[in-house]
Amino acid sequence: MLTVFGSIALDTIRTPTKVLKRVLGGAATFAGISASYFIKTGLIAVVGKDFPKKYYNILAKNLDLRGFKVDNGKTFHYDGSYDKTLSTRTTLKTELNVLGNFKPTVPEEYRKSEYVYLGNNDPKQNAELIKEFDNVKFSMCDTIEFWIAHKKLSVIKMIKSVDAVVINDEEAKLLTKEHNLIKCAKKMMNWGTKYVVIKKGEHGSLLFYDDVIFPSVAFSLEDIVDPTGAGDSFAGAMIGYLANKRNTNLSTIKKAVIHGNVLGSFAVEKFGLDGILNLKKSQIEKRVKHYEKMVRF
Amino acid sequence: MLTVFGSIALDTIRTPTKVLKRVLGGAATFAGISASYFIKTGLIAVVGKDFPKKYYNILAKNLDLRGFKVDNGKTFHYDGSYDKTLSTRTTLKTELNVLGNFKPTVPEEYRKSEYVYLGNNDPKQNAELIKEFDNVKFSMCDTIEFWIAHKKLSVIKMIKSVDAVVINDEEAKLLTKEHNLIKCAKKMMNWGTKYVVIKKGEHGSLLFYDDVIFPSVAFSLEDIVDPTGAGDSFAGAMIGYLANKRNTNLSTIKKAVIHGNVLGSFAVEKFGLDGILNLKKSQIEKRVKHYEKMVRF
Numbered sequence: 001m002l003t004v005f006g007s008i009a010l011d012t013i014r015t016p017t018k019v020l021k022r023v024l025g026g027a028a029t030f031a032g033i034s035a036s037y038f039i040k041t042g043l044i045a046v047v048g049k050d051f052p053k054k055y056y057n058i059l060a061k062n063l064d065l066r067g068f069k070v071d072n073g074k075t076f077h078y079d080g081s082y083d084k085t086l087s088t089r090t091t092l093k094t095e096l097n098v099l100g101n102f103k104p105t106v107p108e109e110y111r112k113s114e115y116v117y118l119g120n121n122d123p124k125q126n127a128e129l130i131k132e133f134d135n136v137k138f139s140m141c142d143t144i145e146f147w148i149a150h151k152k153l154s155v156i157k158m159i160k161s162v163d164a165v166v167i168n169d170e171e172a173k174l175l176t177k178e179h180n181l182i183k184c185a186k187k188m189m190n191w192g193t194k195y196v197v198i199k200k201g202e203h204g205s206l207l208f209y210d211d212v213i214f215p216s217v218a219f220s221l222e223d224i225v226d227p228t229g230a231g232d233s234f235a236g237a238m239i240g241y242l243a244n245k246r247n248t249n250l251s252t253i254k255k256a257v258i259h260g261n262v263l264g265s266f267a268v269e270k271f272g273l274d275g276i277l278n279l280k281k282s283q284i285e286k287r288v289k290h291y292e293k294m295v296r297f
Numbered sequence: 298m299l300t301v302f303g304s305i306a307l308d309t310i311r312t313p314t315k316v317l318k319r320v321l322g323g324a325a326t327f328a329g330i331s332a333s334y335f336i337k338t339g340l341i342a343v344v345g346k347d348f349p350k351k352y353y354n355i356l357a358k359n360l361d362l363r364g365f366k367v368d369n370g371k372t373f374h375y376d377g378s379y380d381k382t383l384s385t386r387t388t389l390k391t392e393l394n395v396l397g398n399f400k401p402t403v404p405e406e407y408r409k410s411e412y413v414y415l416g417n418n419d420p421k422q423n424a425e426l427i428k429e430f431d432n433v434k435f436s437m438c439d440t441i442e443f444w445i446a447h448k449k450l451s452v453i454k455m456i457k458s459v460d461a462v463v464i465n466d467e468e469a470k471l472l473t474k475e476h477n478l479i480k481c482a483k484k485m486m487n488w489g490t491k492y493v494v495i496k497k498g499e500h501g502s503l504l505f506y507d508d509v510i511f512p513s514v515a516f517s518l519e520d521i522v523d524p525t526g527a528g529d530s531f532a533g534a535m536i537g538y539l540a541n542k543r544n545t546n547l548s549t550i551k552k553a554v555i556h557g558n559v560l561g562s563f564a565v566e567k568f569g570l571d572g573i574l575n576l577k578k579s580q581i582e583k584r585v586k587h588y589e590k591m592v593r594f
Contacts, residue, residue: 084476085476086476087476179381179382179383179384180519180520180521182517182518182519183519186519200500203497203500203501204500204512204514206517213517213591214591214592214594215501215514215515215517215591215592216514216592216594217501217512217513217514218512220479220503220510220512221479222477222479222480222483223477224477251594254594255594257594258594294510294511294512295511295512295513295592297511297513297548297551297552297554297555
């Protein structure tokens with residue numbers, strides 16, 4: 001199985017065409033649901049007493065919730081606004097609420113997970129949590145600007161403790177103080193992780209392993225309405241695909257990246273979580289085929 | 298044969314590591330020399346009396362110069378400075394000099410050219426010049442912000458008069474007033490051109506034809522020293538490859554785009570023109586193979 005540790009949020013998302021108020025979001029939600037198309041996925045996450053029943057039902061339908069906790073207090077709330085081109089998001093509010101005091105632990109039933117995804121959580125928590133698993137075959141983490149700015153040494157330690165890092169291009173540059181993405185990736189691999197995946201939004205991603213670079217384009221879309229969660233969906237689908245194949249050779253990892261691109265493309269086509277909810281496996285397979293045809297020359 | 302109409306410049310290029318003063322540059326120089334690896338290429342261009350003999354010799358070695366003119370006055374001079382990430386260039390001076398009054402004509406010997414590349418010249422000049430060719434099989438033009446801002450209607454007319462447009466992403470957005478690159482391309486195709494190639498620098502390019510989208514990544518490079526001329530090299534190699542194959546079906550055009558990516562990657566590895574000068578054909582073929590291997594999954 002796959003375990004995903006990350007945030008569940010109530011998101012307020014302001015796009016040029018629509019404002020969503022307190023809708024189900026968060027890195028673990030997007031990553032977990034995307035992964036769930038490929039493998040049984042368990043969640044380690046916390047919400048507050050205000051977490052709506054209908055959102056709980058969505059999670060319960062798709063995910064194993066033995067690691068899901070309801071704490072006294074309010075659910076993590078994020079409020080952000082996109083510019084008219086959807087390329088820049090301004091954060092208006094980040095209310096950590098129950099997330100601020102969450103002490104994650106790995107439920108007994110998850111300890112045998114061979115695949116573990118650590119979202120953009122406190123890097124120290126991520127590095128501690130991964131030790132609680134007995135038999136990890138492939139672990140992957142994300143990180144964000146906030147941790148790079150405030151806990152850079154912990155971020156580097158966390159990177160040392162996982163097999164793969166998935167990170168945005170701007171954050172990779174910020175973390176490594178390099179401009180060139182190959183140099184960024186080399187630095188992270190020197191810190192001790194084997195694989196680095198740099199996400200470039202609409203420009204796709206770069207996978208690095210040893211001396212291998214695998215650049216891949218994003219699936220081209222004409223109508224994008226809400227980029228929220230695309231990167232988390234990418235990461236979830238990528239590790240979910242690997243867990244399903246029970247294989248982490250380079251060829252499988254490349255295919256996993258392609259599946260990441262595909263789930264990322266579903267995510268941005270609809271508002272909030274709608275793009276990745278209730279997909280049919282055949283829809284995903286069809287888009288993967290379409291992707292393969294698109295890039296062939 | 299292929300005819301290239303465009304600027305020859307003396308470039309002053311300020312990069313973080315080196316300043317080049319009045320070195321050989323210009324869109325036609327980069328496009329022409331890149332194309333010359335694939336096909337005999339004739340130049341329609343003008344320089345001033347100050348144009349150094351050593352630069353003339355470089356052009357004469359690689360290109361047919363029956364359309365090359367020396368006018369009274371000084372050669373076009375461009376002066377620009379890159380930021381430390383090499384991603385933004387600030388123009389310090391643009392001295393048109395002899396370029397300002399140039400009246401291009403097609404020499405008798407070029408009129409039978411089946412392939413024609415019109416650089417980022419005055420769009421009216423481009424649209425007039427293309428009519429002077431007797432038997433064009435594939436014509437392609439570029440344009441820049443200056444013409445979009447000052448002669449937008451002429452740019453649209455020019456686009457109608459060619460088979461393909463090659464244009465930077467930011468300029469495509471500016472010209473079409475669309476944010477999404479697919480929408481940008483559709484608008485340009487609606488204006489009457491069959492193919493659109495949107496260049497995205499380090500993120501590669503997108504080729505559009507009818508309902509087909511062909512995204513391709515840039516060749517990944519760790520050491521980039523000077524991005525000058527990469528886009529022109531891309532365009533020159535692309536149309537040079539087509540001219541060599543004497544074929545413009547979609548599959549050949551896709552391969553032409555890959556060759557464009559490859560020559561663009563050579564261009565940025567060294568300063569000024571050095572990256573694309575004196576390449577061996579085997580070096581180009583080797584990098585194409587490397588590219589194919591890099592993107593395979």
